[in-house]
Amino acid sequence: MTDRAYRAAPTGALRIEPLGELTAIFDRRSMQTHLVVAPLPEMLAMMGEEACDAALLAKRLETAFDLGDTGDVRALVAERLAELADMGLVAAA
Amino acid sequence: MRYVSRIAVGPVQFRIGSDWREPVAALDRLYAAYPRDDARPADATVRLFAARPWRRWLRPSVHIGGDFVVPDALPLPLPMGLLAAEMAMNLQVALGWRRHLLLHASSVTKDGDALIMSGESGSGKSTLAALLGEGDWRLMGDEFTLIDPAGGDALAFPRAVSLKNQAIAEVAARVDAARLGPLLTGTPKGDIRHLIPRADAIAAMHEPARPALLLFPRFGGETAIEPMGEGEAFVRLTEASTNYVALGEAGFAALTRLVRETPAFGISYPDSATGIALVEQLWAEATT
Numbered sequence: 001m002t003d004r005a006y007r008a009a010p011t012g013a014l015r016i017e018p019l020g021e022l023t024a025i026f027d028r029r030s031m032q033t034h035l036v037v038a039p040l041p042e043m044l045a046m047m048g049e050e051a052c053d054a055a056l057l058a059k060r061l062e063t064a065f066d067l068g069d070t071g072d073v074r075a076l077v078a079e080r081l082a083e084l085a086d087m088g089l090v091a092a093a
Numbered sequence: 094m095r096y097v098s099r100i101a102v103g104p105v106q107f108r109i110g111s112d113w114r115e116p117v118a119a120l121d122r123l124y125a126a127y128p129r130d131d132a133r134p135a136d137a138t139v140r141l142f143a144a145r146p147w148r149r150w151l152r153p154s155v156h157i158g159g160d161f162v163v164p165d166a167l168p169l170p171l172p173m174g175l176l177a178a179e180m181a182m183n184l185q186v187a188l189g190w191r192r193h194l195l196l197h198a199s200s201v202t203k204d205g206d207a208l209i210m211s212g213e214s215g216s217g218k219s220t221l222a223a224l225l226g227e228g229d230w231r232l233m234g235d236e237f238t239l240i241d242p243a244g245g246d247a248l249a250f251p252r253a254v255s256l257k258n259q260a261i262a263e264v265a266a267r268v269d270a271a272r273l274g275p276l277l278t279g280t281p282k283g284d285i286r287h288l289i290p291r292a293d294a295i296a297a298m299h300e301p302a303r304p305a306l307l308l309f310p311r312f313g314g315e316t317a318i319e320p321m322g323e324g325e326a327f328v329r330l331t332e333a334s335t336n337y338v339a340l341g342e343a344g345f346a347a348l349t350r351l352v353r354e355t356p357a358f359g360i361s362y363p364d365s366a367t368g369i370a371l372v373e374q375l376w377a378e379a380t381t
Contacts, residue, residue, distance in 0.1 A: 019324040
């Protein structure tokens with residue numbers, strides 16, 4: 001899989017509310033509600049403002065959380081980034 | 094429109110116009126005890142009309158309309174005009190109301206706290222609310238509950254309760270016959286009979302209540318109580334709301350707050366007595 005770079009939504013575009021195991025995200029631009037589960041909220045929180053690819057984001061997640069033996073984190077993050085892009089919550093940089 | 098009436102249910106002022114006298118007369122009887130202010134502008138307009146002028150007399154069938162229409166809604170025969178009126182009123186509120194988050198849910202209140210019950214048709218939410226409303230609860234509504242986006246309070250919409258099929262005999266046995274509307278048989282929803290809410294429910298219909306317990310009842314099967322997480326309650330209530338999308342962020346904020354602040358359970362029950370016992374048990378746990 002190509003390691004595409006993505007950019008997080010601009011500050012203030014998303015309203016993120018954790019609801020137990022689910023996280024509800026309201027996108028003020030599309031007025032759509034998205035319901036996501038870990039690790040998507042954590043990924044959004046760690047993207048920062050600059051463009052970010054799967055390798056960089058995987059590294060940040062591994063530093064912040066004890067991911068244990070979860071296999072190929074970069075590939076998993078790349079897949080989840082593509083999902084976030086499909087929902088319009090991140091954009092290709 | 095030849096026959097016109099006005100009805101205020103909770104915060105909604107309806108203007109109802111009809112080509113026939115019967116549905117308006119039936120509504121005026123059901124809503125005789127409700128406060129009436131003909132000078133107040135209408136929030137929702139309901140029209141019951143004949144498709145062609147001669148159909149007022151020849152095999153009369155009632156089309157429903159108003160500010161919002163459902164293009165493929167089938168007309169009902171005139172003897173079911175009251176049901177057509179009720180469906181039209183529900184439709185206008187479901188599609189048009191924007192001041193509150195509208196939940197397809199029944200609710201009752203006690204000591205300023207509200208119990209909200211959401212479920213599909215047949216879940217028993219309406220029957221449970223009607224039965225509780227005959228006891229030491231105040232009925233807030235059997236069909237819709239309104240949530241104030243600013244403060245999070247629940248507001249009542251105590252229209253006449255629509256009793257269906259087995260619930261008719263169950264409730265009719267406990268109330269004065271003067272509080273029951275005509276029996277409508279063979280409607281698309283089976284047999285229907287309306288129950289006029291108790292006088293205290295009508296008198297206090299503008300008093301808000303604080304949501305204290307959310308239940309998702311399921312009639313039939315073994316008795317069961319399942320605690321429900323905030324996320325699942327949120328998903329179910331977005332599905333149970335007719336105006337969640339239209340309200341945008343205000344709806345999102347109101348709903349996230351509601352599920353965070355209110356304990357939620359799914360309940361299954363084989364009969365009304367068991368359902369009421371489960372409600373009272375969970376209520377005692379939630380409010381003490």
